[in-house]
Amino acid sequence: MFSLLTGCIGLVQASNSMHITVTKGFGVSIYASDLGDAKQIAVGDQGTIFVGSGKSGKVTALVNANQDGRVERRYTIAKNLKYPEAIAYQQGSLYVISDSRILQYRDIERRLRRPLRPKVVYDNLPEMDKRYTRVMHFGPDGRLYVSLGSPCNVCDSDAPFGSIIAINLRTGNTEQIASGIRSAKGFDWSPDDEHLWFVDSGRDWMGDNLPADEINRLDHKGQHFGFPYVHGKDVKEPAYKQPVNLSVKAPEYELPAHVEPVGMLFYRAKQLPKKYHNQLFIAENGSRHRSSKVGYQVVWLNIENNKVVSRNTLMSFLDGGFPVARPYSLAIGKDGAMYISDDLKGNIYRLFYKDPMPAQQQEVKHD
Template sequence: MLLGAPAVALAKGQPMMITVTKGFGLTLYASEVGDAKQLALGDKGTLFVGSYKKGTVTALVDNNADGRVDKRYVIAKNLDNPEAIAFRDGDLYVAVEEKILRYIDIENRLRRPGRGKEIYDRLPEQTNNSRRAMHFGPDGRLYVSIGAPCNVCEAPDPFASIIALDVETGETEQIATGIRRAIGFDWSPTDNALWFADLGRDWMGDRIPPDEINRVEQVGAHFGFPYLHASTVEEPAYERPENLKITLPKYELPAHVAPTGMHFYSGKQFPEKYQQQMFVAENGSWNRSSKIGYQVVMLTIENNEVVKRSTVVSFLDGEFPVARPHSLVTAPDGAMYISDDLKGNIYRLYYKKSQDSESDTAK
């Protein structure tokens, strides 16, 4: 059940409605951060934001831990589509064109970050469709998702896959393939298994194919693209290879919700039923006859199966999107940051039990 928040003037002269589930609140953590895509959290609590169109990587700092940004720094600018970023052991990693750059000891160099050092140069050429994301896995390797360069096609490796990179040696391993566009992925806190959300193809109508939630149980598994979409939608343009073994989704989302962000909540601020559960940012439909998505949902997982999907925040006001949530990360205080690639905002989702004085809506 959603609790309707009062209308808030998020744009001049245009009050908008954001709804949050009962017990939660939402505030505006930062604004005008380009088309905010992937988020990465530093060891000292710095929130890094990658932008696709603006070509910047921004660092946001909350010095007094009051849930609002005090300082911001531009780590890099004039880059080609630096949406994919990751942080580990003091260093920030940014994917740009065919390269991955490393910004060393970045939280101690926010004012003078210097140029990123190239550590890898064998990513395929990026297109508007072949979107990318990066996260470090439990094994210490940098996992990179590389989208297919098309709506639907037989793409050469390493397109349409997730690879794991040893950032010291440059060695890579293909973890999963047959993936159209997996921008959101994370590891289960219970068994370290990799889960990812895959966006289904366009132009098959409003209701098919479903978007997917997948789990990698075997390295190198094939997840169907472009031959099979979700569990049952055969691709008419390409014939499935006779001996191809396809791993089916663990869960199917409605078509066109566009699950760009996936994150297992790792904090303690939210009630127990939310802890260690999967949160998904549904970026929202772009060519559907009526809009769908534009929300953050929780997928309740029991025994490695998704048993329930619940809306936590909705940014859809009728047919008008207030925001397009893209990525999620747990904040140091147990709240959750949500990036918005529509207006360049970063929202902070918090549980109100100990913060009753805060508003239900973005300020």
């Protein structure tokens, strides 16, 4: 079984254990494991947690019927798909991107054992002959929003690469909402005004501290966010000159370089304390091209009057400089807890709030 971590955890390292630090008053448990390179997660109406994957080509459903905080049953919804990392749930259906298609699995929570044959509801995404990132969510207007990363470190790629598009699944009509984006692996809408916020990962190979990763807000449709001409607020790209007539929207907030922000959500539930309500949470997947490790944590951004005023670590997966997990996607369960996918160890973590208690040393391990 898995043991539980609560409070500010001290250093624990064993042959089959992992050390995770959480803010005082919080607890975290391993909800499910052995999920491969777990990517985007989505939550069904009945609380089923769906998990997309990258290389493993599978979509998995996790069920915790007795609500004790640990999965009891799992089902393979699909397998042998082409990079089904992007998934979304709406009105009884699960939507999955596979290669250039968006598949709909209807009435999915009633048919976890034997899903219906999926329906292709859209088939005009770029094919995966070039590796690029995709994430999708349904917006407040009912359309399906899909972010399509650039298939390069830095390049002037053609649309729809490097953009966020909105798809009307009834008509098939597609609209480009934002462009000039390198890799937006997480986005959500503000509960206050329904403006779209998204993360963007900066380019590599400009050193340890350049350029900044970004938190962006879309103020109106069609804004350009700088890639590949400018990174962060003011780092010019030497390989590409910004067109004279191009207006660029600067980021709302600069994260440290190479923390690799991916999952993003505004917390709309009530299980966490009030100060976290409607605040912004980011999963920082962690550095690859840096001499020392940064990221590998879940942070919350305190937003006041539509401005980010502070960034605070809520949960860290760095154990003495060694990453024990790479948080990828965030979702809020029916119980109000936060569920976090890990594309390094293939785990899903459940982060929840308890009454504050003294710091203690515990470990997460399995028999």
